[in-house]
Amino acid sequence: MWRGIVAGCFALGLSAGGAWAQQCGGSFDQFVQDLRAEAAQRGYDRATIDGFFQHADFDQRTLDADRRQGVFTLPFTEFSRRLISQNRIDNGRRNAERHSAIFDEVERRFGVSRGILLSFWAFETDYGAFQGDFNTLDSLVTLAHDCRRPELFRPEVFAALELFARGDFDPVNTQGAWAGEIGMVQMLPEDIVTHAIDGDGDGRISLQTSAADALLSGANILSSLGWRAGEPWLVEITIPDDLDWYETGIHSAKPVSAWEADGVRARNGTLPMPNAAASVILPEGRFGPAFLAYPNFSVLFEWNQSFTYVLTAAYFATRLDGAPVFDARNPEPGLSRDEMQALQRKLEARGHDVGGTTGILGARTRAAVRAEQRKLGLPADAWPTRALLNAL
Incomplete structure (x- = not known):
């Protein structure tokens, strides 16, 4: 952690x-x-x-x-496919069964889903195999x-x-x-x-x-850290083509029922907790995968501050709880690390605090991208593309 x-x-x-x-x-x-x-x-x-x-x-x-954290520069789809394997899923389910009494105690005392703990256990140490x-x-x-x-x-x-x-x-x-x-x-x-x-x-x-x-x-x-017992953290969704992209992102939330009124739907089943405040997450922009993040999702950033890591861990937890493979859709190509660093320098020159020119697309860089996209009249989905880099 x-x-x-x-x-x-x-x-x-x-x-x-x-x-x-x-x-x-x-x-x-x-x-x-x-x-x-x-x-x-x-x-x-x-x-x-x-x-x-x-x-x-x-x-x-x-x-x-x-200094060697290049894996965090990968887009969500590629990053998640590297971390999530069928072997990890199978081992996760075996560990859930083997330690069911422990997970029952966890849920009784703290209300934390076994899927979340299994996910971090898998990614941090491969269920304890390499610490x-x-x-x-x-x-x-x-x-x-x-x-x-x-x-x-x-x-x-x-x-x-x-x-x-x-x-x-x-x-x-x-x-x-x-x-x-x-x-x-x-x-x-x-x-x-x-x-x-x-x-x-x-x-x-x-x-x-x-x-x-x-x-x-x-x-x-x-x-x-504020985990809410028994509440969801992440649900895969489908989104309409005319969604207000500027309203999406981790720092923008509104009631689930309001998102539903805008045409957001659960990809499978229904969206839980219609009165809860939630955020539409588009890790690779409006043409890529889409999720609805509930308040528990934000708690996970205290475990690791990498947006891509946290989203992957949260998604993997839903897989362990029975969710299907996410729909990757067809996102626009992202930027290379050098291009991302160039973009971050341009954003800093425009007064944005992006957390340094790391080449990593973190929350602050996403917020700055979203703001500049809006200024330029581009879809403000917080996904940096070469078109944005050139426009800046």
């Missing part, structure tokens, strides 16, 4: 004790010394600090993985030292220190994903500190070996 796909940077700030301290960059050894000093200011004793930080090391492989081979402490300290998102990763270092002080973290042997997530559903240390649950009742929380611990902990996080 990584909440930080959006980059950020700051150079200096106040430490917990009020003194100026290096917050990122510079000498790595000095940076670790500053972390040690802050740990002492937070009240940890010398033995705990030494035991935790003495093996901390810079990990270039972590930074390489952070990562990065030393968690090295990854966290390296990313805290790096000046892209220190405000995200520095607190995670101290959360891992708290777990170590409790006897629940081995700084030498704990391994996980490159961004510091641990266990079957990949939880960051802060979330483990605040939301982890002993699901199997053995007196320990083992997110790497206990499906009950991992799944109940993941559900607890989603519940704390």
Whole structure:
């Protein structure tokens, strides 16, 4: 569970004790010394600090993985086809049956669908089969030292220190994903500190070996973020050709009944909760696949901030619950990564905050595209095309 796909940077700030301290960059050894000093200011004793930080090391492989996220530049149809296989569907259904008692408990306590948890379990670790081979402490300290998102990763270092002080973290042997997530559903240390649950009742929380611990902990996080028990999250729809495209998108919502009045229909069955506020999602524009997103869909962005990843996970959850393969339709070709970066530079020049020229079509880039399409008299469906790039 990584909440930080959006980059950020700051150079200096106040430490917990009020003194100026290096917050990122510079000498790595000095940076670790500053972390040690802050740990002492937070009240940890010398033995705990030494035991935790003495093996901390810079990990270039972590930074390489952070920079190498080209998969997020793929359009939804291609991305989802890469992540969703019949094998993953079959394994998901087998795990749903094998752990049915756990999922019953999840639904009783938190109201989180088993399809959602199975989806993240599948995408994060292939149902626990591969949980990562990065030393968690090295990854966290390296990313805290790096000046892209220190405000995200520095607190995670101290959360891992708290777990170590409790006897629940081995700084030498704990391994996980490159961004510091641990266990079957990949939880960051802060979330483990605040939301982890002993699901199997053995007196320990083992997110790497206990499906009950991992799944109940993941559900607890989603519940704390505002998951609405028993409500849908995503429904595939058909849309009319004359829909007001500017009203579509994740940041625009209106009652389901109003969408129905505009000609929006469920592709299969009927649209649930006619009074709920929902958004029409067109991941590849007005000629591509179409979905209606309910409030629970927005909660999933706290798990991962990639629009394409979240949509794919949400859709896969509906597949595990019995929905058919989505209709890809015939979308206009999208932009290459270089073209997307060129577009983002043009949008920034026009005053839009797109989150940097990453080449990734995120929510802020979509909002800027939608606004510029409207100005230019183009269908404002938030799908960037070469026609838009040329027009700008």
